[in-house]
Amino acid sequence: xxxxxxxxxxxxxxxxxxxVLDGIDLAVPAGTVFSLLGPNGAGKTTAVKILSTLVTAxxxxxxxxxxxxxxDPQAVRAAIGVTGQFSAVDGLxxxxxxxxxxxxxxxxxxxxGRRVTGELLERFDLVEAAKKPAAxxxxxxxxxxxxxxxxxxGPRVIFLDEPTTGLDPRSRHNMWQIIRELVxxxxxxxxxxQYLEEADQLADRIAVLDGGRIAAEGTAEELKRxxxxxxxxxxxxxxxxxxxxxxxxxxxxxxxxxxxxxVPSDGSQRDLRSVLDRLDSxxxxxxxxxxxxxxxxxVFFALTGSAAxxxxxxxxxxx
Amino acid sequence: MSSLTLAARDCSTMLRRNLLHARRYPSLTLNLLLxxxxxxxxxxxxxxxxxxxxxxxxxxxxxxxxxxxGVLLMTIxxxxxxxxxxxxxxxxxxxxxxFRTMAIHRSSVLIGHVVGSVLQSVASxxxxxxxxxxxGFRSKDATAxxxxxxxxxLALFALALTWIAVGMGMASPNAEAASNxxxxxxxxxxxxxxxxxxxxxxxxxxxxxxxQPFTPAIETLRGLLLGTEIGNNGWLALAxxxxxxxxxxxxxxxxxxxxxx
Numbered sequence: 001x002x003x004x005x006x007x008x009x010x011x012x013x014x015x016x017x018x019x020v021l022d023g024i025d026l027a028v029p030a031g032t033v034f035s036l037l038g039p040n041g042a043g044k045t046t047a048v049k050i051l052s053t054l055v056t057a058x059x060x061x062x063x064x065x066x067x068x069x070x071x072d073p074q075a076v077r078a079a080i081g082v083t084g085q086f087s088a089v090d091g092l093x094x095x096x097x098x099x100x101x102x103x104x105x106x107x108x109x110x111x112x113g114r115r116v117t118g119e120l121l122e123r124f125d126l127v128e129a130a131k132k133p134a135a136x137x138x139x140x141x142x143x144x145x146x147x148x149x150x151x152x153x154g155p156r157v158i159f160l161d162e163p164t165t166g167l168d169p170r171s172r173h174n175m176w177q178i179i180r181e182l183v184x185x186x187x188x189x190x191x192x193x194q195y196l197e198e199a200d201q202l203a204d205r206i207a208v209l210d211g212g213r214i215a216a217e218g219t220a221e222e223l224k225r226x227x228x229x230x231x232x233x234x235x236x237x238x239x240x241x242x243x244x245x246x247x248x249x250x251x252x253x254x255x256x257x258x259x260x261x262x263v264p265s266d267g268s269q270r271d272l273r274s275v276l277d278r279l280d281s282x283x284x285x286x287x288x289x290x291x292x293x294x295x296x297x298x299v300f301f302a303l304t305g306s307a308a309x310x311x312x313x314x315x316x317x318x319x
Numbered sequence: 320m321s322s323l324t325l326a327a328r329d330c331s332t333m334l335r336r337n338l339l340h341a342r343r344y345p346s347l348t349l350n351l352l353l354x355x356x357x358x359x360x361x362x363x364x365x366x367x368x369x370x371x372x373x374x375x376x377x378x379x380x381x382x383x384x385x386x387x388x389g390v391l392l393m394t395i396x397x398x399x400x401x402x403x404x405x406x407x408x409x410x411x412x413x414x415x416x417x418f419r420t421m422a423i424h425r426s427s428v429l430i431g432h433v434v435g436s437v438l439q440s441v442a443s444x445x446x447x448x449x450x451x452x453x454x455g456f457r458s459k460d461a462t463a464x465x466x467x468x469x470x471x472x473l474a475l476f477a478l479a480l481t482w483i484a485v486g487m488g489m490a491s492p493n494a495e496a497a498s499n500x501x502x503x504x505x506x507x508x509x510x511x512x513x514x515x516x517x518x519x520x521x522x523x524x525x526x527x528x529x530x531q532p533f534t535p536a537i538e539t540l541r542g543l544l545l546g547t548e549i550g551n552n553g554w555l556a557l558a559x560x561x562x563x564x565x566x567x568x569x570x571x572x573x574x575x576x577x578x579x580x
Contacts, residue, residue, distance in 0.1 A: 052420045055578045078422035088413035092340050104332040105423050107325060133343075149417070 003066055005030040005157050005188035006051060011060035013046055020046045022212035024060070028205070030156075033179065033189040035203035037196065037296070039304050042209045044192040045085055048161045051190065052082040065157050081155030085162050087142045088149070091135030095126050095145050098134055102152035120148040124178075140171040147178065157188045164198060176201055196296035206296075210304040224294045227302045230267050232275055235260040235288040248282040249275065267293040326424035333431025340405065341439060347401050348439055354505060355394040355447050362386050362514060363454060374516065380455055387451045388540035389513025392533055394447045395440045395477045396504040399484035402436035406488025407497035416579060429571050432488075433481050440477035458544040469543040472556065476536050479560040480504055482567025489574035508533045532559040 006028040013021040020043045028034040036044050049055040051064055053073045062069035065079035082088075089098050096117060103113030121127050124144040129137060134145060143163065150158060160179070164172040179189055179202055193199055199206045200220045207217040216223055234249075235258065236242040242259040246252060252261040265271045272291065279286065341348055362370065363386065367379035376382060409415055409432070418428055448456075461469070484501050491497035510524075511533035517525050528534055535555035542549030 054416055054419055074422050077420055080420065082417065082420040084413055084416055086413045086416075088417035090336070090412070090414045092343060093336070097339065101332065101336060104335075105329060105418075105421055107328065153421075 003030075003063070004028050005032075005065060006034070006190055007061075007063045008051070009061040011047070011050065011062060012058045013043075013050060013055070014058055019212050021050070021057075024209075024212075024214055026207065026214075028188060028190060030188050031183065031186050032204040033183055033191060033202050035199040035206045036190070036192045036209055037194075037199050037206055037300065038192075038209035039300075040194070042304070043212045044209055045161055047209070048082070048084070048159050048190070048192055052080055052159045053077055054082075078153075079155060080157045080159065081150035081153065082159045083143075083146050083150045083161065083163055085165065087146050089134045089137075089142055089145050092133060094131050095134050095137070095141075096121065096130040098145060098149055099152065102149045106153040108152075116152055120151055124148045139166050140168065143167060143171070143175070147175075151182075155187070157190065158182065159190045161192050162194065163191065164193070164195065172198075196300055200296050208300065208303045215303040216299070220296060223296065223299045227294050227298045230265055230293050232263045232265045232267075232272065233260055233288075233290045233292060234263065234275075234279075234286040235290075237287050241284050241286075244282055245279060245284045245286065248278050248284060265291070267291050326427065329424040329427035330430045330434070333427045334434045335431075337405070337431050337435035338438070341435065347404065348398065348443070351397045351401050352394070352443050352446060354397045355390050355443075356450055358393065359386065359390045359447065359450065360454075362390075370515070373519070383451070383454065383456050384459070384545055385541075386514060387448075387456045388544060389508055389511065389533070389537045390451065391444050391447060391473065392476060392536055392540065393505065393508040393513060394443050395473065395480055396508055396533070398440040398443045399436055399477070399480045399504055400498060400501040401439065402432060402481050403484040403488040403491070403497040403501035404494045405436075406432050406485050407491045408494045410489060410579075411493060419579070425575070426572065429485060429575055432485055433478070436481040436484070437474065437477045440481065441474060444473050444477075459546045461544050461546070465543045469540055472536065472539060472543070472560075475560045475564075476532075476556075479532070479563035479567065482564050482571060484567075486567045486570035486574065489571050507531055508537075512537050532556070532563060535559060 004027040006026060008024055008026040011021050011024040011026075012019075024047065026034070036047060038044050046055065050057045051062065051069070053069060053076055057069075064076045067075040067079070069076055089095075090101065093101070099117040099120060100113055103116055108116060121130050124147065126141065126145060126148065129141060134142065137145065143166075147160075147163070163179075164175050167175065176198070179191070183189055189202075191199075191202065203220065205217065205219055206223060208215045208223070216226060218226075234245060234252075236245065237259065239259060242261070245261055246254055249261060249263055252263045254261060263275055265275065363379060363383050367382045370386075371379055371382040374382070374385065376385075406429075409428075415428065458466075484504060487500045488497045491500055511528055511531060513533065517528050517534065520528055535552040536559065538547070538552040539549055539556045541547045542552065
């Protein structure tokens, strides 16, 4: 299979005067996780709705699971599973009935439907709640039921629109585990998220969507290389030591108020050692040393329009 | 399996879902049943003597015979409001978005609602009919064939009104709006020949009562069950039913095809 599981060329969509997607190109190889990252209103959900046949595009050549989206949407539907941002469970009936409904709509035999339902309820830890109406479920349980329903037909391509929004940390990690297992089974996952860590953890490739356009695309590592900002930060309590260190490290940016120095660094061991060696030979000891490597937050803020509005808050990794 | 078998299977799955909803949450259906039963009892026991005298009848029992066909059709008008409400509620739920992204027969969602609502209408008509018989309604020399035709008419009328109600539900942003826009379906019988003969109405008002679906359907039902003159009303009722069903179906289907918001 050389054809990508999801391919889009020149995808456009406007609502009235508002251009939501303004010419998007995507190619997601089969069996990988692709993450669409972007601020609220960037067009992530619209992209998912279009690729999952829910909404028609204004323009663009779109193929999902080897089928043309405009020419044969039913063939696309037969191959995909979708878990939208808002829970797509029938609240009036029980979790088990929801699952059996999906089995019926996938034309499974009664026996097969019961087997798949039992397996998935077990896997998603919903056996105890199976006989209760889905409307009584907690947010995390609804989300799990939602994903379980998506998996009934054994889809080859799965769209997950912000699957962990509103979940507690444990549920989020469980969801990540589920997504990893799916990919191991050869499924292609198209994931939208606002959480940079999530994209970093799961995605083989990431596209940053901003204002209806792809601002950057690549692996997490490739994206991180796009932005500068790696440095070592040294903090002192003794003003004399601070001044001595500033002399020993001429390339450093001084912050006289907090008595700290910022030395440009790629965060490698060698680079770090040279900084420490210079401090050692001057007989200075820093009170605190932190290494900052660019993370997806930096990429996000550097590439999306929100950079001007929200100042970047560098995450420091204490080493 | 052929595509037709699959389509039928999807429709029956959706029907099961809707009947499950109706069985779990029967309050809406039961509430809607109250209106026709209350009106039946009100008109028979409170206004019955006056109405009967006004129409040249002997006593209240004559008026029961007159009013029951209209009340049965009104029961349908009332029950289908439930269809409009449940369609509007359903369309605002995420589960419909899920159905749209699945390889199922496209119309099955709506057909499930329609068949479910027609079945509920028929059940409601039987219940109201039982109340009518309990308070003294009897048919006059109706043959088995006429009874069958009466049932057929009621079912067809329910189908037509349900498709219109489903269209109203599809066009409404929420359940309240759907309930409001479907209100005429229960008000129309009040300005038909259900409770008083058209000849007894003021001249300027008669066309309003005459040119609407309930009057010919009521007159046909009277003819079948009580042996009164049917005349053109049979064909008119049939034409109204088919026209409304086609219109409602087209309307609902085009709304369903539109991209969801």
